Amino acid sequence: MTVEQGVHIDEVLFPILEKVSDPEIPVLSILEMGVVRSATLKDDHVHVKITPTYSGCPAMDVIGDDIKKALDEQGYTSEVELILSPAWTTDWITAKGRKALEDYGIAAPLGAEADKGVLLHGKRLVKCPQCGSHNTRMVSQFGSTACKAQFQCDDCQEPFDYFKCLK
Amino acid sequence: MKNKDLYNYILGIADNTLILGQRLGELCGHGPSLETDIACTNISLDLLGQTRSYFQYAAKLKGEDATEDTIAFLRTERQYVNVLLVEQPNIDFAHTIGKQFLFDVYHYLLLEKLQHSKDVNLSAIAHKSIKEVSYHQRFSSDWVKRLGDGTDESKTRMQDAINDLWRYTDELFHTTASDEAMIAQGIGVDVKELKTSYYERVSAILDLAKLDIPESKWFQEGGKKGIHTEHMGYILSDMQYMQRTYPNMTW
Numbered sequence: 001m002t003v004e005q006g007v008h009i010d011e012v013l014f015p016i017l018e019k020v021s022d023p024e025i026p027v028l029s030i031l032e033m034g035v036v037r038s039a040t041l042k043d044d045h046v047h048v049k050i051t052p053t054y055s056g057c058p059a060m061d062v063i064g065d066d067i068k069k070a071l072d073e074q075g076y077t078s079e080v081e082l083i084l085s086p087a088w089t090t091d092w093i094t095a096k097g098r099k100a101l102e103d104y105g106i107a108a109p110l111g112a113e114a115d116k117g118v119l120l121h122g123k124r125l126v127k128c129p130q131c132g133s134h135n136t137r138m139v140s141q142f143g144s145t146a147c148k149a150q151f152q153c154d155d156c157q158e159p160f161d162y163f164k165c166l167k
Numbered sequence: 168m169k170n171k172d173l174y175n176y177i178l179g180i181a182d183n184t185l186i187l188g189q190r191l192g193e194l195c196g197h198g199p200s201l202e203t204d205i206a207c208t209n210i211s212l213d214l215l216g217q218t219r220s221y222f223q224y225a226a227k228l229k230g231e232d233a234t235e236d237t238i239a240f241l242r243t244e245r246q247y248v249n250v251l252l253v254e255q256p257n258i259d260f261a262h263t264i265g266k267q268f269l270f271d272v273y274h275y276l277l278l279e280k281l282q283h284s285k286d287v288n289l290s291a292i293a294h295k296s297i298k299e300v301s302y303h304q305r306f307s308s309d310w311v312k313r314l315g316d317g318t319d320e321s322k323t324r325m326q327d328a329i330n331d332l333w334r335y336t337d338e339l340f341h342t343t344a345s346d347e348a349m350i351a352q353g354i355g356v357d358v359k360e361l362k363t364s365y366y367e368r369v370s371a372i373l374d375l376a377k378l379d380i381p382e383s384k385w386f387q388e389g390g391k392k393g394i395h396t397e398h399m400g401y402i403l404s405d406m407q408y409m410q411r412t413y414p415n416m417t418w
Binding site: 052054055056057058083084085086087088119120139140141142143144145146150164166167 | 202203205206209210212213214215216217219220287288290291292294295296298299302305306
């Protein structure tokens with residue numbers, strides 16, 4: 001898999017970190033989510049830097065523990081550092097990650113302009129992850145977790161989560 | 168402590184997000200509808216998350232045995248320096264929204280400037296937080312408009328809330344000696360300079376909401392000096408209960 005520029009992840013650590021997922025969105029690996037900003041290896045000691053999606057995201061503590069556990073199982077000692085800068089953006093979710101979100105029933109974030117359109121002006125641009133219709137509307141700007149808004153599809157009537165654009 | 172002014176400056180920002188976060192948390196399971204309940208508690212979570220980042224930094228500066236938890240839970244009322252606005256009771260949904268709106272507009276303007284702080288930690292927290300606060304501001308502004316331009320009942324309540332809370336807005340733009348020291352060093356934001364834009368933005372939304380802009384020129388202050396309204400003690404007794412009853416307990 002590929003990660004965006006500026007992210008340094010030691011090749012041997014890829015398969016290990018890829019298995020760690022966001023506890024609130026289990027189908028999404030933390031690498032696909034873009035929360036791992038670097039992972040370096042020195043003498044069997046791993047230094048991982050992660051960045052939170054939202055400041056209060058309770059998943060971050062769990063993710064930190066899960067990373068340590070996964071590395072420990074492979075015989076590495078590790079430390080996990082939380083960094084705030086540069087701030088996480090939904091642009092860092094990889095193409096594979098977006099696909100995984102949709103398969104799981106969560107609509108992937110639109111671009112910043114389109115996002116404003118749906119959240120502020122009632123535009124119908126978000127694709128329903130169930131039936132594929134764009135005849136969808138926002139129910140609430142805030143959803144089941146800090147990163148999501150609540151939507152409903154007016155064709156299949158299913159409610160679903162939309163991953164809000166954060167830029 | 169070496170960085171006493173910086174430490175005080177951080178608390179001046181973070182006590183606001185802590186206390187407002189705690190106030191909003193009271194709506195968990197008690198919001199007027201499921202969506203607003205979830206929205207208010209999500210905003211609360213954002214604010215408490217931001218508070219953690221500030222307090223973790225403050226704890227490092229303080230050294231000794233300080234942690235984010237000791238700063239949050241083990242101070243006495245006079246040691247909290249949040250503005251009076253954020254500690255005001257929720258009363259009804261109009262007051263909850265009015266308080267949120269009057270704070271969000273200020274909060275956004277503050278973070279816009281704090282992003283350019285010479286202190287890299289504060290700048291990073293501001294960059295992160297402003298994305299969240301732009302959502303908060305949208306939410307509270309929308310509700311001010313909806314309630315203000317709604318039924319006779321909702322309009323009366325929204326107007327009453329704005330009238331009641333207006334007296335606490337001027338304090339947002341006061342500075343302490345530590346604030347001034349940080350402003351001089353390019354670390355702190357000179358909030359005095361935000362005042363004009365603040366009242367312009369707030370007035371623009373109140374106009375859209377068809378609400379009257381309060382004319383009263385009398386303002387209440389004290390929070391930044393640790394002199395709080397009677398509501399503060401109740402918040403703290405609720406918030407600090409676990410740490411006071413079971414010292415050093417952890418989650």
